[in-house]
């Protein structure tokens with residue numbers, strides 16, 4: 001049996017039955033199975049590719065098997081999905097893809113091995129293009145066609161379209177859906193002002209983030225630089241820098257990261273606070289994630305208090321700043337629809353019903369963040385979702401509730417002043433929406449507001 005295929009199958013099974021996260025579980029399974037580098041790469045490709053394209057593969061399987069995917073035993077369906085991925089999206093020879101999956105089926109569901117063999121042989125007789133054409137012809141609407149071909153749930157296609165249309169870029173939808181299906185590069189942040197490291201010295205500097213770089217051996221670099229070099233998306237770097245560089249920093253400023261776990265942006269803020277003589281406090285609801293924040297900032301020689309608490313009610317004195325904070329980052333819990341590239345199963349797990357629950361929470365966190373702001377203080381409201389209910393919706397509702405007490409800043413001008421090369425940004429200047437297809441970042445939303453009194 002092929003060890004990478006077993007590892008991939010086991011991860012798919014854990015995602016299905018235990019709500020496991022593939023990006024966390026896969027590295028552990030690869031290590032446990034002691035896979036060679038080449039086998040680890042194959043296991044990764046099989047797992048991620050299959051999970052991302054699951055919607056499309058299920059539609060192909062339904063045509064080939066002549067029955068709905070929901071009527072196929074889930075373990076058998078996972079074996080088929082892995083097989084279809086190999087047949088349609090990799091260079092694995094047809095006979096190897098079919099044979100390996102039949103062997104896997106014999107181990108997992110022996111009675112279904114003939115069925116697996118038959119379905120995969122049917123799939124192998126047509127090219128990817130033919131399957132796409134056949135499915136496209138069957139779809140009742142444009143949204144359904146885009147959804148199946150790009151392997152996204154239809155409600156997510158509609159949400160992404162609305163977000164693009166809002167900034168007059170509806171014609172970019174297909175490029176965005178395509179970008180969601182490409183593995184993001186591993187990107188590094190070189191925490192500023194700490195040591196001799198620089199993005200230029202490390203590898204290829206990022207196009208936009210002044211503290212970002214890519215390099216051929218990112219993991220080794222992270223290990224070698226003792227917390228001063230970290231893996232972080234370029235968009236996340238820009239979100240943290242938008243707050244720390246929104247205006248000149250007065251010495252002694254007090255900064256707060258209200259929803260900090262696992263601490264990627266806290267680390268950038270800590271380095272920026274250290275360089276500017278500011279103080280930083282971090283808060284996180286989940287104790288285990290607060291611990292990750294402590295680890296994330298271990299490379300920055302700044303004393304940062306990491307509190308565990310609900311950001312909707314934590315009080316300023318308990319956070320060590322009774323008079324409030326001068327800058328607050330609210331990187332809010334959200335659907336994460338802007339980071340689908342890195343969480344391959346997320347698109348199937350999220351539900352439309354998550355959105356109202358999250359916008360309620362975002363609104364409550366926003367309100368408390370405003371209460372924690374000192375007069376004149378700046379709040380960065382950030383989501384890694386471009387869903388307009390979570391971005392403009394949450395922001396607009398908060399601005400209405402705090403009418404006369406908050407003013408919007410020119411977030412676009414701030415972000416453009418931070419970047420190495422101008423970003424192609426659309427929509428109103430008070431907010432910035434980054435995109436995977438246009439900027440190569442996660443789809444981060446950033447809005448800066450100031451408390452006027």
Ligand SMILES: C[S@@+](CC[C@H](N)C(=O)[O-])C[C@H]1O[C@@H](n2cnc3c(N)ncnc32)[C@H](O)[C@@H]1O
Nearest residue numbers: 259260261262263264265285310311331332333
């Ligand atoms: C989008 S993540 C923050 C990511 C982080 N800024 C980073 O760059 O690594 C949102 C965080 O908010 C936390 N959270 C959720 N509800 C919260 C609440 N009521 N109060 C404080 N934190 C909360 C989640 O546990 C999660 O760690």
